[in-house]
Amino acid sequence: MALIYDESQRQIAEECDRILKNAFSAPALKQLLEQSGAYDTGFWDICVSQGWPAIAVPEAAGGLGLGLSEQGIVAQACGKVVCGAPFLNTGYAVSEAIGRFGDAAAREKWLPALAAGEVKGIVALAEGRAPLPKAPAVRFEDGRLTGTKTAVPGGGAGDLAIVLAATCDGPALVLADLSGAETRRHLLPTFDNSRLAADMAFAGTPAQLLAADGIQAARTILCLLAVATAHEQVGGAEAVFASARAYALERYAFGQPLAAFQSIKHRLAENYTLIELARSNAQYAAHNVDDPHFARYAAAARIAATEAYDTASRDAMQVFGGLGGTWEADLHLHQRRARTLAVEIGNNLFWEDELVEELRRAC
Amino acid sequence: MALIYDESQRQIAEECDRILKNAFSAPALKQLLEQSGAYDTGFWDICVSQGWPAIAVPEAAGGLGLGLSEQGIVAQACGKVVCGAPFLNTGYAVSEAIGRFGDAAAREKWLPALAAGEVKGIVALAEGRAPLPKAPAVRFEDGRLTGTKTAVPGGGAGDLAIVLAATCDGPALVLADLSGAETRRHLLPTFDNSRLAADMAFAGTPAQLLAADGIQAARTILCLLAVATAHEQVGGAEAVFASARAYALERYAFGQPLAAFQSIKHRLAENYTLIELARSNAQYAAHNVDDPHFARYAAAARIAATEAYDTASRDAMQVFGGLGGTWEADLHLHQRRARTLAVEIGNNLFWEDELVEELRRAC
Amino acid sequence: MRAETAIQQYRETARRWLEAHAATHGAPARRGLTPEQDLALGRAWMALKYDAGYSGINWPREHGGQGLGALEKLAFEEEEMKFGFPTDYFAVSLGMPVPIILRYLTGDWVLERARAALRGEEIWCQLFSEPSGGSDLAGLRLRATQDQATGDWRLDGQKLWTSYAQYCDYGILVARHDPTLLKHQGLTYFWVDMRAPGTTVRPIKLADGSDHVNEVFFDNVLVPDSQRLGPVGGGFKVALETLVIERHHASDPAGFGPALNLFVREAAAADVDGVPLLEDGRVRERIARNYALQNGLRAIQARNQLMLGLGMEPGPEGAVNKLVSARARQRLSEFVLDLRGAAGVTWEPSGRLDDWVRSWISAPTGRQAGGSDEMLLNTIAERILGLPQDHRPDKGVPFNQIPK
């Protein structure tokens, strides 16, 4: 890993862009918006065939043994095309959780399957408005989970989940096998349906302990997921910003290109600035994944990425004028995804709090 | 009082502008910045000779018997010229406190003197960072005050203060006579010295009770003061905005007036917007001084006015370019005053909290 | 003061009347209706208003109106707005097209149109915007070609963003009759029959799933010269005249999004891991800033109405409403999604005004309709503050030589 991508990392980035460029289909994505419970299986097949779920899985477990920087590179490419399935980053989070906290049996059982894309990993930590609930309503007892996690991203199709659940000794991080009939999924209608948000009702779902200090373990995984997601957000921001820039150059008003108006120029320059800050934050966090201050870099990356993607998609619609608000213009794909990614793993208020606590401790 | 100024109110406004235009002296104001403890006595003499301290004092007590709208009109005119003494609005607050909460003796003793400008009223409610401290360190017992209020605006020269002070029955609002040797004033060096901020050490200062429910009474007075101050802030914002507009029209760069650049146009248009919102909020609050929702209108006026003045002065300096940051350019008079008025009677965090509590109660 | 009281009484009476019909024609009655059913309810509502004397409140009596002032109209609209009546379909129709034809035409035919429009039986649309640019009215390209023999016209081209065109009977339209003239000089103004052969309406689906704006295509559509309003080449002037007819509308300081008290209520009822949302300074800041903004807009509106009532011309500061309220609505709606946590993504498309997700998803359109932020800022800068116009390379150039 490096702050500047090395040759192989640059190759990964280019290869991802090349592959996804040909696979991207706005009409298909928009079709997914209008139904609940479907995701872009074609997109996911590409991920699997390209070995992307294996990136951060150790080589011994059938993975590529790469790290968060490479995960981020792929996520960024997927973000550019508003990827049609949520499992790449959530699967990474599950792999990391198993790799860091699981026993040998768990690692042997699940990591190769995750790496091969045979098992789709998802993350079910949040409850209600709390990304890391101090007293989860979902309980873990005798190897079984009971209770409901609401609006779990990917919940409609995940096979394996990391779950923050209450035990007699406080919240623990556990690994839940979702394949059986003990788990009921209630798909939610959302403004970004291919994320497969679902309420997950556990009624004796088999699970195993990953970490007894569940909050701390979950926080570690959430930070990793946040950095991977930040890359995805940056990719989305870059793509929607590129659309806005191109449109401003091509479209004329009052006899000159929109891009000649200072208000448009400055808006785009501000967008560029936010995106560069977000990208640099994300790369920096990924590069420093083993640093004692990783948590603050992760929070900074998350905050900057959320602001950049929200702003770039909001402003792109503004640059496009009336056209920007149409179903046809595709910009709303980014508008939706920007917000979905902004709330799925904790809003910026949560991450601001996390960051301030980190900084306070250092004072 | 009216939402649209009537003929007599318009006359007051014009008369104030006319008088103060001739009295305004930027060099004198800048001289005041460089010394502690001096205020613009010439300005205050004008206020007194014009009868402005008498505006809201009842006619029976030697006043003009007008109200908050008129107080605001004068404050707005004074704000335009970065008035060189703080006593007009603080005196109004003291008069209102006495008029609303004082007994007949207090009214007879103090109101005529306040109206005549013989006595300068000031407001000493805050302690530390709390505009309305729940447990003031200053105590009121047996008709005497003990303890210290820090950074009291006008503290360097005030004769009579309303003070929020602890009693056995909780915080009370009291009226303190500052003329004796029991009160020591320690003038503070500030970035806006003519405001006469001073630490006031009370060592047996004679005082009398105005209201036993001190927080509620103080809040009422603070709201009145906030609306008067909002007018002053609007006046300041208008003046500094007018400078920026004029400069942008007159100054050329790249062969065209600054005002032809869209970034400058839009910045000024945004300023105009903030100022119009602030002015309308302030007038609305003054007009509705007897409305049960006055507290929320006052908070809204305060919040909008602080934002407008801060922004207009910040942006004016930006429009002026390098020149804006010079001592000579006078804009820093507004920069300083904007911030001084922003913090003197509670920052916007405080007023946001006040407003939200009002709205919450209605829910 | 007397005028104020009279208006107050008018408002009270109207409110009582509106309240009496809210259950049958207001928001509750509209839940679950198909668009066709909703339109039918709207027509019924218009007829009801007509019969009760609440149609064309500030129109002259000889045009079928009530002969009252802008103030009565505003008072009624403000009250009507609160109940969610199905009036959207008719707002443009009665706001601009019908008044302008009443100004340019005389006789029974036009009076009959006015009556039918007031009763909701007929709807008129305004065909100004084109794909070439919503902000640049005079940049339109739709061609009007005059037959030298008959004097009649043929229209060819496309209009865009035409609200409710799919339901409209007639429209007003500006076309370019001569592209070799300067931009503003080559325009001519007509009214058209939306059912004339060659006219095609195609709804545009918006990001929020709604489709009440349209593209309208004109393919060799015959328009008799008698349907021309104003002289050949006078189209721009008539268009500007049209746009200023409806100077005083009731506006919504919430930017036509959910009311702020809904936000306060939602935040007051919620917590994050036991900490009440309303205790969070960030939530408080949003509430307070939005309240101050909306209160400022209400104050401006109240003052302007008072001035109207006194026969004075309201100040120009009303122009800030749409700029700040639409932007603020967008940010506040976004923030609501944040506060809802992961479940903030939940949504089923609806047309409901109290739906924060709809408010957020349609906000970009809200920031364009009636002028983009940039246009509004320019308008404030130029018209109110007297700052110079932007550089305009299209000035003094024949239309067909302007860079596109």
Next chain:
Amino acid sequence: MRAETAIQQYRETARRWLEAHAATHGAPARRGLTPEQDLALGRAWMALKYDAGYSGINWPREHGGQGLGALEKLAFEEEEMKFGFPTDYFAVSLGMPVPIILRYLTGDWVLERARAALRGEEIWCQLFSEPSGGSDLAGLRLRATQDQATGDWRLDGQKLWTSYAQYCDYGILVARHDPTLLKHQGLTYFWVDMRAPGTTVRPIKLADGSDHVNEVFFDNVLVPDSQRLGPVGGGFKVALETLVIERHHASDPAGFGPALNLFVREAAAADVDGVPLLEDGRVRERIARNYALQNGLRAIQARNQLMLGLGMEPGPEGAVNKLVSARARQRLSEFVLDLRGAAGVTWEPSGRLDDWVRSWISAPTGRQAGGSDEMLLNTIAERILGLPQDHRPDKGVPFNQIPK
């Protein structure tokens, strides 16, 4: 990787050396000094650096430098910055004027100037800006008139914003030799002796009370033609060349205001009526947003330095630093005053970098120095994003016919 380690070692060595001198020449030693004393300390510090081999780090050895790379220079500057050494007086001098004369002149005289400048014995200023506009370099008006007989020049006019001119021995200057030519073509470049008769330096007092920038007046000042750099009419080109010499500086993500951890510390220690400030979401938001911004800038800087070390040209994104850091500094400093309550107004003028009031009061100047926000945004838009230039009515027009 090897290069990275070598730099790391260079940095460590430098830091140890800097630490050893912090007490005698750094921030603590400067407290309470008069400006003259501080300058004297600065000169002593420069001599010390020169003797230790830390002067002109990336200058060629033949010019008196160390012959190292930009990376070593940046590493040293970043470390040096932390201790508050009195280096301000010399930054411009060594950054642009001396390098440009070294490029255009040869011989002992110029080498002697370089050595004296590196040792802090002589200081050079840059006389570019004028009252007519800081942003518009080529709009300058100071006249240079050539004596047809001798070929020498007379300067008449005024420069503005010249940093530390009151202490300077020499300066570089652009003047207009022919106002009938196009704006960019009528300029010629000179070096000048700041003590030449007719030269008057007048310090400008800034809002924060400081006066290290100046007006410089030229009244019929004789400048031999030998002091011309580049051809007559080539002044704009030499000026641009000057501006790009110092491409890579150590920048400060706090916008040269107090460090963010000072804010966190202040907020962590304070409460409002018993509620800790750091619990307030509004305070948290400011801290977190500023941290994310500064961390992003640090990340860009770290990456660019790595690239320099690898012999690659850093990306253009460094341009965002000054734009966002100066703005953010202004807002954060304002907010600190808010948090301090009524006592937030307390202040005695000081030059201390950890003074939030000074930071706030001087922020407007910070947002201008090195390019206003508007210019920086234009630069990003045009140079990085490839968007069109603004409308430029001054283009293609003789200078004396441009509207002023």
